[in-house]
Amino acid sequence: MNFRGFATLTIWADDVAAAAAWYEQVVGVAPYFETPGPDGRPAYREFRIGDLQAELGIIDRRYAFPGVPSTAGGALMHWHVDDLEGTLARLLELGATALQPITPRDDGFATAAVIDPFGNLLAIMHNPHYVEMAGK
Template identity: 60%
Template sequence: MLRGPATINIWADDLEAAKNWYAELLGVEPYFERPGNGQPAAYYEFRIGDRQTELGLIDRAYAPPQAAKEPGGALLHWHVDDVEGALDRLLAMGATPYEPLTERGPGFVTASVVDPFGNVLGIMYNRHYLEVLGG
């Protein structure tokens, strides 16, 4: 039934700052922008990773009323080849620790941070990801 993430959306009070931060982190500019109610943009979208997953940045003004204001909820881990290096880079860019570098078992290492906009960003080395990607 679930076939893979189509779009992952995160909220930001300062959408332009979030766009710039993620563009620096990802090394690409968003490929899509949607203006909103007199604002320069209400939404930016990146395509990233091996499967070109959509990462959407949305102005928090458009968040559902029940959306959490504090970090929490579901935690998505993005596969990285070097968790420690990725964690160091995220922290150097202004993210704050959420979950420390943790070995979960052979071939599984995770960590997570809170980006400067209040969203939890998980990173993981996952040997099964590489096996599926290679298969």
């Protein structure tokens, strides 16, 4: 096996267009890719975000795998942010629901988490290792 990094983080939404519009406000870029469903509504939209151009995909919940819960849960991926307090405040202002307040961790790490308006976990952190790796 040769794991080289995550390729695409995907989340579910009942309304892909609304979720993509919300995430566009959060990440500050428009989706670069879209696939329509058979009814013409967006079935998938994808963003490239940040220093590594990480991919975030939003999939219409109609295409969820059998047994996928409709409540927030599962793996938690933290996005590095430089301003943890400001980013958390902005997410809440945009309609996210607080899940975990800013929580200091060891060695300069701190995390926080919300549930987006579409029922997905969204975690953020200030990560000194990321800053070192990114050279900023």
